[in-house]
Amino acid sequence: MDAEIGIIGGSGFYSLLESPESIEVDTRYGKPSDRISIGRLGSFKVAFLPRHGGRHTLPPHRVPYKANIDALSQLGVERIISTASVGSLKKEFKPGDFVLFDQFFNMTHGRQDTFYDEDKVAHVGMADPYCSEMREIASDTLRELGISYHKNGTTVVVNGPRFSSKAESRFFSRQGFETINMTQYPEVALAREKSLCYLGIGIITDYDVGLEGEEGILPVSADEIISVFGKNVSKAKSLISEILPKLSSERKCKCKDSLEGAFISH
Numbered sequence: 001m002d003a004e005i006g007i008i009g010g011s012g013f014y015s016l017l018e019s020p021e022s023i024e025v026d027t028r029y030g031k032p033s034d035r036i037s038i039g040r041l042g043s044f045k046v047a048f049l050p051r052h053g054g055r056h057t058l059p060p061h062r063v064p065y066k067a068n069i070d071a072l073s074q075l076g077v078e079r080i081i082s083t084a085s086v087g088s089l090k091k092e093f094k095p096g097d098f099v100l101f102d103q104f105f106n107m108t109h110g111r112q113d114t115f116y117d118e119d120k121v122a123h124v125g126m127a128d129p130y131c132s133e134m135r136e137i138a139s140d141t142l143r144e145l146g147i148s149y150h151k152n153g154t155t156v157v158v159n160g161p162r163f164s165s166k167a168e169s170r171f172f173s174r175q176g177f178e179t180i181n182m183t184q185y186p187e188v189a190l191a192r193e194k195s196l197c198y199l200g201i202g203i204i205t206d207y208d209v210g211l212e213g214e215e216g217i218l219p220v221s222a223d224e225i226i227s228v229f230g231k232n233v234s235k236a237k238s239l240i241s242e243i244l245p246k247l248s249s250e251r252k253c254k255c256k257d258s259l260e261g262a263f264i265s266h
């Protein structure tokens with residue numbers, strides 16, 4: 001086993017690893033977003049993969065999601081911690097807050113989103129795509145660290161790279177979705193197909209355009225978004241370092257059984 005925990009996120013998380021080694025991994029679905037860094041973090045061996053490539057050159061719709069999940073799975077990873085910046089669709093989900101996703105709503109199109117499109121028919125259950133055990137641990141840790149957060153939230157995933165129109169954004173708000181982003185799908189669904197635990201941490205950078213004009217909601221500049229995000233990367237790093245020691249060495253959650261009953265037999 002090369003690694004037990006996978007981290008997918010921005011390149012800022014690289015510095016979490018002690019004495020990292022960078023390796024090239026190939027998969028039958030092509031190459032992942034970048035070389036994978038493997039190092040220690042506490043008692044775990046951790047593999048880090050920058051989702052958008054080391055120089056941030058891959059837009060959300062061109063991230064090789066299948067190769068990324070397959071590469072981490074090949075390395076022996078059983079649990080993935082992922083971070084993503086998100087826009088808020090609800091006033092009480094404020095810029096700077098963290099969200100632990102418990103549901104996604106897919107609005108992307110044309111993405112390679114299953115490992116079962118060849119010779120095997122499988123219908124993998126997706127009722128609860130995120131690992132409830134890891135979400136529970138992350139929630140306790142966020143509380144201890146005094147970070148403002150939301151324990152649950154549905155994130156709608158749009159194709160990008162463009163942002164939403166006001167009409168689209170208002171539509172998503174009206175559905176009751178809390179946040180919007182461009183990368184959670186198919187990443188979490190593919191992890192589920194590999195029976196991996198997946199923790200999705202959203203960092204709210206701004207209010208989405210549909211909320212513009214509401215009382216107390218001011219337009220933000222790109223500079224402000226970058227500064228909010230930068231401050232939160234260090235919070236996310238503390239969060240991840242504090243979560244790891246709380247994980248059991250053996251998984252007790254149901255994620256590892258995600259393929260039970262998925263295959264059609266005659």
Ligand SMILES: [Zn+2]
Binds near residue numbers: 197198254
């Ligand atoms: Zn799990």
